[in-house]
Amino acid sequence: MKKKTLVPFIVFLLGICLISFIVYKTNAHEEEQKHTTAQLNATTYGERIKNEITNGMEITDVLKQILISEDGELNQFDTVAKNIMSDSIESIQLAPNGVVTDIYPAEGNEAGKIDLLHNKDRQEISCYARDNHTLITQCPFELKQGGYGLAVRNPVYLKDDNGQEYFWGFTIVILRVPDIFSDSISALSDFGYEYKLSKTVAPWDNTYEVVYQSDGSIIHPVSYDFTIGEENWKFEVMPEGGWQNTAFIALTSGFFASIVLLLSGLTRVWLVSKENKNKFQILAHIDSLTNIYNRYGFNELAEKMISENPKAHFIAAFLDIDDFKLINDIYGHAYGDKALKSLADSMKAFFPSDALLGRNGGDEFCILLQNNACEAAAKQLQQFTRIPKTFSCNGQEHPFYISLGYAEYPDFASNCLQLMRCADAALYEVKLHGKNGCMAYKEGLQSRVRKQLGFALKDISEHLPGAFIIYKADKKEDELFYANHEFLHMTGYKDMEELFRLTKRSFRNLIREDERQQIEASIWEQIDNGNENDYIHFHLRKADGSYLSVLDHGRIVENQQYGRVFYVMFMDWKDMHIHYSDKFSYNDKFSKRTAGNITN
Missing domain, CATH: 3.30.70.270 (Reverse transcriptase/Diguanylate cyclase domain)
Structure with missing residues (x-):
């Protein structure tokens, strides 16, 4: 009685521990899956955002190539700018010697005509771009038209008459944020993710500033880092509901708690069944x-x-x-x-x-x-x-x-x-x-060896009216078990020891080599088709290496010790023709299982 009380209690305690472990492992597994999926999304959409920003920046390269090819002149700036304009671009600008002189569209952007190299908010980073021949970005800043902008400044260098390189100025594009990467963040929102896009304040500064982010808080996100020019960017992602699924944890805990209670109630039955099972296993072995x-x-x-x-x-x-x-x-x-x-x-x-x-x-x-x-x-x-x-x-x-x-x-x-x-x-x-x-x-x-084939083998087989063998019925590993005196006499083997030695105990080695594959295939095809009483005609190997044309009649028998075995009777084909040719035609009777046109 004490055991039956103690064991259920132990089962209950172990069950509680198991529940805690399962819930922990399940939650950890789900969280790991969420991290994996989130990382995949961060990488995929982070790369897309990078490409979308880069595509916007390429406008400055287009202007730059025109200026280089035209020796610093861009006479139809408005026409060119209009042709390369898109919905996610706020304005396109030229800044010869660092001073913004041309802006498209001009309306509403008059305040943008400033001296970048001497403006307190833009001087340091613009000079860095000029001196280091590198494209720079600056953001976020509020646009007068509403929303936020991302300024891209691409330095242009020309060569004078002496072949000396000199700084011409900047080609500039102002990208709307988040319009430039709106498709990517819309997809992430649909998938139920919070996100944040950040970049370093300047190429020489490892401090990150937020370019754009969703409304929810970002806690322990996964991130994808990429580089544009000499500036490092970071795209962070996490599920809207966080990494843990509270409802799932509660459901899992309740489910397994019910199982523990059920197991505790059935412990006595389990103990009895286990005891009986052990007894049966012992009896079986x-x-x-x-x-x-x-x-x-x-x-x-x-x-x-x-x-x-x-x-x-x-x-x-x-x-x-x-x-x-x-x-x-x-x-x-x-x-x-x-x-x-x-x-x-x-x-x-x-x-x-x-x-x-x-x-x-x-x-x-x-x-x-x-x-x-x-x-x-x-x-x-x-x-x-x-x-x-x-x-x-x-x-x-x-x-x-x-x-x-x-x-x-x-x-x-x-x-x-x-x-x-x-x-x-x-x-x-x-x-x-x-x-x-x-x-x-x-x-x-x-x-x-005594052959336990279910009868007094010696007494019966030696008095059978014909040659007789027994071998293992296995397509790949047949094995000769027995041959009676009549078979040994017909084939010229001195005794079974000589038969086993010369044939390596294999029935297939008794079949003439050129017929072997065809005869074996014919035997198993007819057995698989359920024909147990047909005949096979082939050439049987004798002890001296010659061959005897024979007709065999075999049957598969299930034996307790050896499994499936063949009982096979053999008849001399020539003798049968001599003795029975006047009574009936063997070519008609046995053509069903004769393997090809085998001649004597």
């Missing part, structure tokens, strides 16, 4: 009798360990109890279980903690040793095989013995499944040689 991995759990972990360390060496061992059936028959199944448990306990006590131990089923057990080779593991496995093993019955200890076979990865196998088969083959060899022993896998044992 652990053998309940021996408390080591069952076949499913062992295979899953073994495949994972090997796949994650493909270059490491592993030893897989299969072992079982000799004459285990006698223990069950004499002492009963309860004492058979005791023997199984005793064997599992001895495995746990003997092998290192990183060894993978499992019960494969019945009295069969399996072991996977990491970073081990056969030579190093041989002594250890032999020692474990010789250790006395007993189970208790009626106060007495009764001995029992085991047989063990083992194999090494990657020397004898390229994957976990092949490694286990090799270990099983070694175990079977121990059984054939009197049991109670320990043996490593070696080449050739595979041919005598």
Whole structure:
């Protein structure tokens, strides 16, 4: 009861902490997104504002080029000015020797005719422009017509008869602010941003003055800096509602608070379900009798360990109890279980903690040793095989013995499944040689391995009326499992060991090379189309390298141990023509699955 009260309380406290963290992270993420978007807008529209101001300034360059080309004369100033005038320009001016003499339009701008080099408000910056050959701007200042202006003064230099450069004066344009960049600030306002445009007071001064800004306050804005001439500009942007979304924070907090309360109320159910889930997971992976991995759990972990360390060496061992059936028959199944448990306990006590131990089923057990080779593991496995093993019955200890076979990865196998088969083959060899022993896998044992294909294979296959093989049904990695005596006799292979060696255990190596691709494609095409009872005609490789024209009849069968396997019967094509040519035409009957016009 205490746990059921304490845990919900802990869940509630952790939930509150989690809510705070989530809200903080969510708000930080949203704020970061807002900063990113705002920075993108500041850069985009800041660059546009720069281009719009620069385009306005280019009018002074036009006038400057005319003056240079006309040796300082501009006879039709009003006409030229009128042609280059725009709505965002207040006036266009000429100032020979720094004195404004010509203004377009003249009406309303008479007060603009001043001596720039001696005017107290304009003298310093105008002299700087003259002496440093640089365009300068000065703003903001109120226009008599209303609004604010931005003055652009571009110094002009000509050459005298001696080729000496001299200061002619200024070409000037007065730009209306914010008309010159109204499109950009209108777009930002529509997007919900506050903004501020500033520039340095003078090229030699790092102090910024505001050129134009929106009505709202600017707090921790993002900015885009750019340069016009020798003056630095700054365009600052921030969302109208600020960086934080208060409504979103409140909504998120309320939502997660509801979840925390719900989780606290359901904690008891969660604890029960968690307990049951753990039990089911244990049942799914652990053998309940021996408390080591069952076949499913062992295979899953073994495949994972090997796949994650493909270059490491592993030893897989299969072992079982000799004459285990006698223990069950004499002492009963309860004492058979005791023997199984005793064997599992001895495995746990003997092998290192990183060894993978499992019960494969019945009295069969399996072991996977990491970073081990056969030579190093041989002594250890032999020692474990010789250790006395007993189970208790009626106060007495009764001995029992085991047989063990083992194999090494990657020397004898390229994957976990092949490694286990090799270990099983070694175990079977121990059984054939009197049991109670320990043996490593070696080449050739595979041919005598017990094939668990669901029936007494030797008894049936050797009496089948025809040649017969079994191989793995895999488009990329087929593997020969078995061939009966009739097949070996027909193809001239001395035994299965020779068959496996010459074909590298692959069915496709039995097909004549020039037919191989076509025959394999035909087989799988017909299987994929659901045709399970048709025939294939091809040339089968014999032991001496010659080829025999055969007809095969195959079927895919699902096998518990090996997955999908092919059962295939073979018939000599020539013999069938000789014996059955009078009864019916094979060309008609088998043309459906004959792969091309293959001749004998």
